[in-house]
Amino acid sequence: MIPNDTPWAGLEVGKVDTRRVSASARWNWFWAVMPRADVALVLQLAELPKPTPDLPKLRNLEIRFQTLPGGPILYIRLKDNAQLELFETLCRDVMAAGELAETEAEALERAIGRTFRWHYLLRGGKLEVLSEEAQKGLIGEIEVLKLLIDRRGAKPALTAWTGPSGAPKDFELEADCIEVKARRGASQPFVKISNEHQLADVPDRRLWLAVLAVDKVQPPHGRTLTEHVSEVTELLERTEPSAIMEWDLHLADAGYDVLHDYSAWRWIVSAPHFHAVTEDFPRISAPVPLGVSSVSYSLALSACNPFRADWDDVLENLIEEVQP
CATH class of the missing domain: 3.30.1460 (Yope Regulator; Chain: A,)
Structure with missing residues (x-):
């Protein structure tokens, strides 16, 4: 009836x-x-x-x-x-x-x-909202994604965004990979490397480490995770609506559900600092000794400073990738 x-x-x-x-x-x-x-x-x-x-x-x-x-x-x-x-x-x-x-x-x-x-709305989404750490990580990846959208366009940038699917690197382009780490600005100057694969070399690709400060603040300052997501959604609606499907599927893979209430958390985000992960970069990377796996460690940012690179440096390599 x-x-x-x-x-x-x-x-x-x-x-x-x-x-x-x-x-x-x-x-x-x-x-x-x-x-x-x-x-x-x-x-x-x-x-x-x-x-x-x-x-x-x-x-x-x-x-x-x-x-x-x-x-x-x-x-x-x-x-x-x-x-x-x-x-x-x-x-x-x-x-x-x-x-x-x-x-x-x-x-x-x-x-x-x-x-x-609306695929989540009518199929039921995740049972729990993302933790604070997961929110920070997703916001950090979205900030780098926005830079790539601006340079490469929405669909190539979203195709390169492999972090939500569980890939070793957060972004995998034709000749570059980017690993993104979000940290509290006031915390000890370290970033957590979750396993030996995150900073491992990828054949025939350059590797960059992007570090952002993502800090929780009180209203009315900052923006919620929902607002960060909405900013990209509105950008795609204006410029490339056919990319919204892939955007939504990436968010679903990351555990984001549009029905969840993220109003209790507001965040401010710094511009990402990029580091060229070269042969001399401080890291533990695969292969590790036989029988050892899931190696996590803290990486001092002071040790990374000699490898700092501006976004323009990264961008120059991306420009080379798309030249005929």
């Missing part, structure tokens, strides 16, 4: 029935009821995109293209009506994103990208 206070109220159950969302909308959005009484949002298209883009595969949603007598559509169907209120919010958010588009192709891209952003 479809509640009367939803936009699907009054649509006939037992067959496909639709109602246009708004006559003033730029694109052809419809509220719909599918044959099994599942509610849906439909975007009617002039033609199917070529090639057909990948669509999210979510537990409680079905997202598909379909060709009907009246033309092709994209539909988003809710498979669990217990989440009807949340689904209505998703639909309105997807439409709001699509309505910002100047072309149908862009509207479709924005709609799909925004649906990926």
Whole structure:
């Protein structure tokens, strides 16, 4: 039974029935009821995109293209009506994103990208918020990611961001790797190296250590983790909405859930200091003696100072990478 206070109220159950969302909308959005009484949002298209883009595969949603007598559509169907209120919010958010588009192709891209952003909302996320240490680490990686987005563009930068997937290095580019360490500015001048692989050489790639101060402060100073994430999300929405899917999947891998409340923690962040990890750099790296593994140690920043490099130095190498 479809509640009367939803936009699907009054649509006939037992067959496909639709109602246009708004006559003033730029694109052809419809509220719909599918044959099994599942509610849906439909975007009617002039033609199917070529090639057909990948669509999210979510537990409680079905997202598909379909060709009907009246033309092709994209539909988003809710498979669990217990989440009807949340689904209505998703639909309105997807439409709001699509309505910002100047072309149908862009509207479709924005709609799909925004649906990926909601994948946690309708599948259930992590049970616990990230710890303070995990928040600091994620904020540090986001700061370096922003630098790479500015230089390389969103999609190449996100492809290079391997830290959330558990890779030994936080960023892996064509000829460079970057390991990121976030520390308290007022703490002892050391950074924690978690294992022997983090500063190990990578064949045919330069290795950089980026160190940032990430400090917890009291309101109204600083920003929450949610605000740091939102800054990048808004940047992608303006400049490269097709990259939002990959951004969301990286955040999910890092344990970030949009439903969690991070308002209790506010952070200020320094600019990253880069260090060239060369042959003489102080480190314990693989291979370690047989039978020894998971070697963690503290690295004194004073010992790293001779290897300091400006972002311009790192950038010069990145420029070389993209030159034909």
